Amino acid sequence: MKPNRMKKVLIFNPFGIGxxxxxxxxxxxxxxxFPNVSITYIxxxxxxxxxxxxxxxxNVLVFEKDEWRDVAKKxxxxxxxxxxxxxxxxxxxxxxxxxxxxxxxKYGLFFKYCKIKKRIGFxxxxxxxxxxxxxxxxxxxxxxxxxxxxLDLLRFIDVEACDYxxxxxxxxxxxSRCEGVLEKYFLDKDQFLIAVCPGSGDSWEGTAYYxxxxxxxxxDLCQRxxxxxxxxxxxxxxxxxxxxxxxxxxxxxVKPLNLCGRVSLDEFCGIVSFCRxxxxxxxxxxxxxxxxxxxxxxxxxPVDEKVYGIYPPNxxxxxxxxxxxxxxxxxxxxxxxxxxxxxCLDIEVDRAFEAVKELLK
Numbered sequence: 001m002k003p004n005r006m007k008k009v010l011i012f013n014p015f016g017i018g019x020x021x022x023x024x025x026x027x028x029x030x031x032x033x034f035p036n037v038s039i040t041y042i043x044x045x046x047x048x049x050x051x052x053x054x055x056x057x058x059n060v061l062v063f064e065k066d067e068w069r070d071v072a073k074k075x076x077x078x079x080x081x082x083x084x085x086x087x088x089x090x091x092x093x094x095x096x097x098x099x100x101x102x103x104x105x106k107y108g109l110f111f112k113y114c115k116i117k118k119r120i121g122f123x124x125x126x127x128x129x130x131x132x133x134x135x136x137x138x139x140x141x142x143x144x145x146x147x148x149x150x151l152d153l154l155r156f157i158d159v160e161a162c163d164y165x166x167x168x169x170x171x172x173x174x175x176s177r178c179e180g181v182l183e184k185y186f187l188d189k190d191q192f193l194i195a196v197c198p199g200s201g202d203s204w205e206g207t208a209y210y211x212x213x214x215x216x217x218x219x220d221l222c223q224r225x226x227x228x229x230x231x232x233x234x235x236x237x238x239x240x241x242x243x244x245x246x247x248x249x250x251x252x253x254v255k256p257l258n259l260c261g262r263v264s265l266d267e268f269c270g271i272v273s274f275c276r277x278x279x280x281x282x283x284x285x286x287x288x289x290x291x292x293x294x295x296x297x298x299x300x301x302p303v304d305e306k307v308y309g310i311y312p313p314n315x316x317x318x319x320x321x322x323x324x325x326x327x328x329x330x331x332x333x334x335x336x337x338x339x340x341x342x343x344c345l346d347i348e349v350d351r352a353f354e355a356v357k358e359l360l361k
Contacts, residue, residue, distance in 0.1 A: 006034050006157065010090070010098035010116065012042045012107060014063055016203050017265075017284030018308065020047045021291055022146045023101060024054075024167040025311075029151065031056045033159045040093060049266040050288075053171045061089070090114040099153055103127055103137075103333075120156050122149070124333075140332040142304070145311045163312045168291035170273065171266055178270030185257050189274035192231045194356075196222055196256070198248050199241030200283030210338050212281045213299040213345050213352075215244060219251045220349045221279070225356065226254050234275065235260050236268055236285065277359055279352075282308065290317075295359045297352060301345040302335055304328035318355035320347050 009030060013020050020043055030037060040059040043051050045067075051060045063086075072079045091114050098111055100121035108130035111119055120133045128134035133156040141149050151161035182188055198218040201211035222233045233256035235245045245260035263271065269288055272278060278289040278296040282303050289296040295316035300309065305319045307328075321327070327344040329336065 006037055006096050008038045008040070008093060008095045008097075009034075010040050010042070010093060010095040010111075011101070012063075012098065012111070013101040014042075014044055014065065014104075014107070015047075015101070016044075017047055017050065018287045019101070019146070020050060021166040021168065021287045022311070023099075023150050024291070025147050025161070025164040026099065026150050026154070027054070027056050028164045028167060029154055029159060029161050032162065033157075040095070046265065049171075049264065050168060050269070053169045054167065055169050056167070087114055090116075097157060099150075100128075100131060101150065105129055118156075120153050122153075141307050142331070143306070145307055145309070147311045165312065166287060166291035168269060168288065170270055174266050174270040175273075178267055178274070181259075181263060181267060181271065182274070187232065187257065192229075193234055193271075193275040194225055194231045195234050195236055195272050195275040195278045195280075195285070195289075196248075197236050197278065197280035197283070197285040199237040199244045199260075200281040200285055202238055202240055202283075204335065207335055207337075210302055210335065210342060211283065212244075212301075213347060215247050217347070217349050217352070218248050221352050221356075222248060222256060223252055223254075224349070224353050226252075226256070228353075229357070229360070231276070232257065234258075234271065236263075236272075237261065277356070279356065286317075297355045297359065299345060299347060299352075301342060302328055302330040302338070304330070316359070318359060320352060320355060322346050 013023055027039060038058040041051055041057050042061045042063050045062050045064040048062050071082050095116050097118045098116045100108055100111060100119055103122055103124050105127040112130045119131045121128050121131045122137045123134040124137040135152055154161045179189055201208040204211055225231050225233055235248060235256050235258045237245045237260035239261040242261045245258055249256060249258045272294060273292050278285055278294055280286050280298055282298060282300045286296060286298045297318045300319055300321040309319055310317050322344050324343045326340055
């Protein structure tokens, strides 16, 4: 596609933190090839704080499935009104091209109804049947990083992709707000701070346990980081991870700062930008650390780190895993359970502590 032929692009991604950050190299490639293109991004409400200040986006819209469900429960008329309002908003955008990253035929049909002529995305289990241009994903994302799969879609507009890192732009007021948060707890951004996320993996809900290194290990590791390295540990997590963080907090002799459930997503990003590194299970905090240029140690169990891990590969991270025969067992977007007592996450504290020390060098 010639640079002067594409003026307005829509990207739709209803998923979580990692999936949205995986799509940011797509945005930068589009701006490289089409400097004057206007890009609108649709994401869910939780991820919106990460995208609202993105320097390369002209507009960011929110689509939240739960809000639509709530409206549908109250009134069919209200749902129809919301549907037509959203449809008209998209039609007014007069988009030349859209990238549908939803893997869902219902959304594909909706955007066809919005009269976007060129609709690009993936075809998994025939869910891309309403797209005009699609790549087959018979086995889901596999063999290479999700970001590379997304960049493969650029072939439909004749763009050769570059492997850019993830982008994350903090809001203008984020740094000052986050400095204020630390000051409240008698800390400042120039101290030796390490962010620790003992939860992560909220999207797995009841099976998130299988993505997480043992709480007792986190307790021992945090204690050694304080005692032997002299760092101040800051615990982070969502509201759903409060119990995990409280267990770690209560077990430590010298208390860390527990900010689990107490800061917004953009405040989390701001405070992480002050930290020397992030220690986390596989999940959103790892990808935020990458986007902020922070090193980290991450524990990977059921999920393939080649597909959902570091991108592009670099030496600022240590991925810790136990390569048993059954891993990775998360395939085709499904986790089918574990009969091996989480052996893939049977990682010694000594090994994790050595990884932390290596990165600090």
